[in-house]
Amino acid sequence: MAGRGKLIAVIGDEDTVTGFLLGGIGELNKNRHPNFLVVEKDTTVNEIEDTFRALGAFSAGEAEASPDHHDPQLLNETPNRQFLNRDDIGIILINQYIAEMVRHALDAHQRSIPAVLEIPSKEHPYDAAKDSILRRARGMFTAEDLR
Amino acid sequence: MAAADLRAELDSLLLQLLWDLEELESKRVALNARVEEGWLSLSKARYAMGAKSVGPLQYASRMEPQVCVCTSEAQNGLQKFRVVRAGAQSPEEVGPREAALRRRKGLTRIPEPEVFSASPNPLNWFGILVPHSLRQAQASFQEGLQLAVDMASLQIHINWGRSQLRGLQEKLKQLELGAA
Secondary structure, three states: OHHHOEEEEEEEOHHHHHHHHHOOOOOEOOOOOOOEEEOOOOOOHHHHHHHHHHHHHOOHHHHHHOOOOOOHHHHHHOHHHOOOOOOOEEEEEEEHHHHHHOHHHHHHOOOOOOEEEEEOOOOOOOOHHHOHHHHHHHOOOOOOOOO | OHHHHHHHHHHHHHHHHHHHHHHHHHHHHHHHHHHHHHHHHHHHHHHHHOOOOOOHHHOOOOEOOOEEEEEEEOOOOOEEEEEEEOOOOOOOOOOHHHHHHHHOOOOOOOOOOOOOOOOOOHHHHHOOOOOHHHHHHHHHHHHHHHHHHHHHHHHHHHHHHHHHHHHHHHHHHHHHHHHO
C-alpha cells in the first residue's frame, strides 16, 4: 500500500459515489475499510461526521484532545468508520450539501493532507460562497490589509 | 528599505495567490462540468439497464483502487499531488516484426499476461456488455479525478500562500510600529 500512494476518498450521494468508484478510486477488501460513504436519506449527520473526521481530521494525538472525542466503543462498533488515523487518504471528495451538514468539522480541518474538495450534487449546485477554502481566502483580504 | 522589500514580497505573494485562486476556479468549473456529464451518462445507463442496475447494489465486495495519488515535495517544500493509475506502464511498442507476424494467416499471437495487478475494471460490476453511456460516465469521472487532484494541489498552495501572507503582514505591521 505504501508503494502505490494515497487513496482518494468520497462522501456523497449515490450517483456521485458510483461515478467516482467507476473512475477507479474504490478500495474494499476483507481486512480494509471502504474509502467511500454513500449518503442516503437515513444516513445520520453523526455518521457523516464520524466518517469525515475519521478520514482525515484527526491524528492519533488529536483524537483524545478533541472536545468531540467519540466513544472508542462506538468506533469499534462501526468498523467502516475506522478512517480514524488513516494516513493513506490523500484527498476527500464531498458533496457540498453534505459538507454543509458537517461544516464545523470541515472548518476545523486545518491540515493540508488530506485535501478536502467540495463538489456539487445533482440536486444542489455548487455555491462558492459556502466553500470552506474560498471563505478562508475571502477572509484574507480586508480593507485594512489592502491599504 | 526592509519595509519596501516586505511590501514587494507581499505584492508578489498576493499576485501569486490571486492567480492560484483563478486557476482553482477554472478547474472547478471544468470539474463540475465533467461530474454533471457523468451524472447524465449514469442516468442514460440506468434508462438502458434498469433503474436499480447502476448503484450500490452492484458494487464489488472486493475493490482495488485503480487510481491513487502520490505526493511529492516541490521546491518550496509544499506537497503536490500526482495521479497514479494501476498498470501505468509504457505503451506496448509494436515493431515491424510483430506487425508482420500478426498479418500471417493462422499465426495466433500469444496474449501477454497482464503486467498490472488484477484490478478489474469497475465497469465489470455492471455486467459484461455495458451500454456506451456507462463507459462515457466512467470517462467523465476519470477526467474529473485528474481535475480534482490538480485542485487539491492548488488548495495546498493557496493555504500555504495564505499563511505566508499573514506572516508577512504581521512583520510589516511590527516594522511600521517600530518605525513609528
